[in-house]
Amino acid sequence: MSSVTEQQHDQAAHHDGHHHPAKGFKRWLYTTNHKDIGSLYLIFSLTMFLIGGAMAMVIRAELFQPGLQLVEPHFFNQMTTVHGLIMVFGAVMPAFTGLANWMVPLMIGAPDMALPRMNNWSFWILPFAFIILLASLFMPGGGPAFGWTFYAPLSTTYSNDNTALFVFAVHIMGISSIMGAINVIVTIVNLRAPGMTWMKLPLFVWTWLITAFLLIAVMPVLAGAVTMVLTDKYFATSFFDAAGGGDPVMFQHIFWFFGHPEVYIMILPAFGIISTIVPTFSRKKLFGYASMVYATSSIALLSFIVWAHHMFTTGMPVAGELFFMYATMLISVPTGVKVFNWVATMWRGSISFEVPMLFSIAFIVLFTLGGFSGLMLAITPADFQYHDTYFVVAHFHYVLVTGAIFSIMAGAYYWLPKWTGNMFNITLAKWHFWLSLVSVNVLFFPMHFVGLAGMPRRIPDYALQFADFNAIISIGGFAFGLSQLLFVVVVFKCARGGDKVPAKVWDGAEGLEWEVASPAPYHTFETPPEIK
Amino acid sequence: MSHAPLLKRLVVICVGMFAFAFALVPLYDVFCDVTGLNGKPSLEQAKQSTSVNEAREIDVSFTTHAQSGAPFEVQSHEYSVVVKPGAMREVLFRAKNTSNEDKVMQAVPSVSPGKAAKYLHKIACFCFDQQPLKAGEEVEFKLLFYVDTQLPEDVEELTLSYTVFDISRQIVASN
Ligand code: HEM
Ligand SMILES: [Cu+2]
Numbered sequence: 001m002s003s004v005t006e007q008q009h010d011q012a013a014h015h016d017g018h019h020h021p022a023k024g025f026k027r028w029l030y031t032t033n034h035k036d037i038g039s040l041y042l043i044f045s046l047t048m049f050l051i052g053g054a055m056a057m058v059i060r061a062e063l064f065q066p067g068l069q070l071v072e073p074h075f076f077n078q079m080t081t082v083h084g085l086i087m088v089f090g091a092v093m094p095a096f097t098g099l100a101n102w103m104v105p106l107m108i109g110a111p112d113m114a115l116p117r118m119n120n121w122s123f124w125i126l127p128f129a130f131i132i133l134l135a136s137l138f139m140p141g142g143g144p145a146f147g148w149t150f151y152a153p154l155s156t157t158y159s160n161d162n163t164a165l166f167v168f169a170v171h172i173m174g175i176s177s178i179m180g181a182i183n184v185i186v187t188i189v190n191l192r193a194p195g196m197t198w199m200k201l202p203l204f205v206w207t208w209l210i211t212a213f214l215l216i217a218v219m220p221v222l223a224g225a226v227t228m229v230l231t232d233k234y235f236a237t238s239f240f241d242a243a244g245g246g247d248p249v250m251f252q253h254i255f256w257f258f259g260h261p262e263v264y265i266m267i268l269p270a271f272g273i274i275s276t277i278v279p280t281f282s283r284k285k286l287f288g289y290a291s292m293v294y295a296t297s298s299i300a301l302l303s304f305i306v307w308a309h310h311m312f313t314t315g316m317p318v319a320g321e322l323f324f325m326y327a328t329m330l331i332s333v334p335t336g337v338k339v340f341n342w343v344a345t346m347w348r349g350s351i352s353f354e355v356p357m358l359f360s361i362a363f364i365v366l367f368t369l370g371g372f373s374g375l376m377l378a379i380t381p382a383d384f385q386y387h388d389t390y391f392v393v394a395h396f397h398y399v400l401v402t403g404a405i406f407s408i409m410a411g412a413y414y415w416l417p418k419w420t421g422n423m424f425n426i427t428l429a430k431w432h433f434w435l436s437l438v439s440v441n442v443l444f445f446p447m448h449f450v451g452l453a454g455m456p457r458r459i460p461d462y463a464l465q466f467a468d469f470n471a472i473i474s475i476g477g478f479a480f481g482l483s484q485l486l487f488v489v490v491v492f493k494c495a496r497g498g499d500k501v502p503a504k505v506w507d508g509a510e511g512l513e514w515e516v517a518s519p520a521p522y523h524t525f526e527t528p529p530e531i532k
Numbered sequence: 533m534s535h536a537p538l539l540k541r542l543v544v545i546c547v548g549m550f551a552f553a554f555a556l557v558p559l560y561d562v563f564c565d566v567t568g569l570n571g572k573p574s575l576e577q578a579k580q581s582t583s584v585n586e587a588r589e590i591d592v593s594f595t596t597h598a599q600s601g602a603p604f605e606v607q608s609h610e611y612s613v614v615v616k617p618g619a620m621r622e623v624l625f626r627a628k629n630t631s632n633e634d635k636v637m638q639a640v641p642s643v644s645p646g647k648a649a650k651y652l653h654k655i656a657c658f659c660f661d662q663q664p665l666k667a668g669e670e671v672e673f674k675l676l677f678y679v680d681t682q683l684p685e686d687v688e689e690l691t692l693s694y695t696v697f698d699i700s701r702q703i704v705a706s707n
Contacts, residue, residue, distance in 0.1 A: 115539070178546055182543070182546075185538070185542060186542070190535055216549070217549055218549070219549075220546050220547070220548075220549035220550035220552075221549055223553070224552075224556075225553060227553075236702045238702070242640045242695060242697065243599070243697030243699045243702070244699065244702060245640075247560070250556075253556065253560060254553060254556055315646070317646060317647065
């Protein structure tokens with residue numbers, strides 16, 4: 001193994017100076033290296049995960065008991081709103097972009113991303129978006145308090161003057177993810193190593209390619225929606241104001257036209273990660289590669305015609321309700337294909353339970369559970385009862401926390417040794433997994449019950465009969481929050497040192513990323529590899 | 533390999549989708565107009581009716597309410613009227629500005645059940661225009677309408693609801 005490493009070092013040494021990373025802060029500020037930028041995205045995402053998590057702790061502390069005890073209702077609303085915005089746009093999406101930056105060039109045998117300068121920009125505008133958003137919390141009047149979905153007229157007529165800051169923050173986040181997506185597409189289309197045909201692409205690359213197309217299709221629509229909110233609020237337009245001939249329900253149509261594809265933006269790369277990890281630790285090829293590609297594409301296409309399942313209670317005509325109900329249920333077919341393929345991959349494999357695999361198996365089970373509650377919500381008449389209750393909160397946390405976040409954790413543990421050259425502390429990582437697994441269910445499972453019993457979401461107080469369940473939920477919440485600190489410790493320790501790992505960290509792993517040394521050298525695949 | 537051609541195409545998609553978000557606004561109205569969904573009746577003067585169906589009778593009720601904080605009282609003289617499809621009918625509304633400032637009022641109509649919206653035709657309506665009302669002023673407004681003879685059989689009664697808004701601020705802002 002050491003020979004590979006030396007060879008890479010030799011290669012690097014032959015190049016001139018500018019190929020070596022600069023020192024200190026400037027290295028990170030000016031970097032155009034995909035690995036540096038990938039790391040920046042991942043560190044940023046982890047930071048946001050902790051900040052958004054702290055807000056969740058405030059929410060759960062307030063909801064520990066019925067009644068209002070810790071925070072003002074207006075501040076509570078700011079917490080639910082900014083928690084949602086940070087987790088979606090600050091934690092999950094940048095984490096996937098970070099993984100794409102790190103892994104896509106390595107997986108397709110490209111020397112870097114196609115547009116490295118733009119890559120630098122798309123990362124470095126992101127912290128400003130979140131500084132603006134977070135700063136608005138400290139201004140007179142406070143930050144956004146209208147929910148991450150910023151429905152008009154809450155965000156127009158009834159919001160405070162800091163709403164402009166929210167709008168600009170979302171604009172910047174949108175521009176950042178559009179640039180990131182464009183970069184991914186150009187890289188995958190133009191920089192594949194010779195012989196890397198479409199149907200040889202690793203699934204993580206495929207799912208990201210499709211996600212990137214979703215991103216460039218719907219992030220501009222989000223930008224349009226916030227722009228209309230801005231002009232309605234400050235420039236006397238009436239897009240969403242009935243007094244001037246507009247319609248607040250139209251806001252919901254525009255928002256969810258973005259919003260539903262957005263939830264798939266947060267899960268398709270997760271599918272890619274799980275499809276990479278499960279074969280490795282089952283020591284088998286992925287079952288049904290081609291069907292995975294087609295399933296992902298059809299999920300992406302269908303995601304454009306289901307948006308109004310978020311709006312069943314807005315008074316749509318029956319024909320509309322039925323259309324969106326059936327279209328939504330149709331999505332569970334390709335989703336079912338994926339789950340089937342993962343299980344079939346594990347079937348009769350020689351499975352071992354390394355930490356990435358543990359997270360992947362938990363993903364498969366718990367994400368499917370979230371899919372089932374989604375199906376329940378898709379039943380129009382039932383949704384009239386479930387809508388805007390904790391049942392919805394339970395649904396989307398199962399698909400997003402035990403889905404998207406667990407896949408990110410799985411991916412992080414899977415590639416961390418490749419990034420750092422060191423094995424992480426396995427005992428601590430297993431503690432992190434088991435504590436997370438138990439606490440996440442204590443946290444989110446009872447939400448199904450209080451939701452079915454009618455507890456509304458986004459309210460700082462609740463009826464007495466929900467008290468016991470909410471106390472349990474909050475305890476689960478604190479436990480889950482604290483468990484994530486273990487993850488921080490594991491990552492930090494792994495970056496500092498640990499047992500050295502070979503190029504091919506996991507014996508069942510396949511793919512070009514395992515052919516470069518560990519840690520991956522600063523420059524890789526400057527001459528494209530040979531694809532068999 | 534040159535990235536420019538692909539890059540250009542992707543940027544065009546982005547710009548196009550940004551424009552599409554705004555295109556959704558008229559598309560949404562067109563869609564509601566064509567299908568009559570959303571109970572969103574037309575704000576344009578309708579054509580005169582050409583025939584009357586003497587055999588049917590439709591119950592039309594009126595409700596009005598002021599959007600929170602709008603200082604107007606608007607009330608129809610009759611609570612409800614019975615009309616034959618195709619027959620013209622006039623209804624008077626009394627509107628009062630209850631504040632001590634000059635205001636501009638905009639009434640927004642809505643019809644329920646929603647699918648009946650495109651069968652209620654207004655020849656004259658105070659909702660077609662912005663209505664300036666002086667402080668404390670009280671005026672009579674006229675609504676002239678008929679129900680289309682094509683109104684689906686299962687609709688026997690419908691409600692025309694007006695929400696009135698105070699748009700004085702918007703008017704100042706846009707001037
Ligand atoms: C079979 C798959 C799925 C179905 C049938 C489904 C269905 C639904 C329905 C009907 C709602 C609206 C509930 C309501 O507001 O009354 C909903 C909400 C939601 N879903 Fe799903 N869903 C599925 C998968 C997913 C996935 C994969 C994600 C994200 C990774 C997701 C994220 C969300 C979110 C975030 C909301 C709540 C949005 C909000 O109101 O704040 N769903 N889902
Ligand atoms: Cu959805």
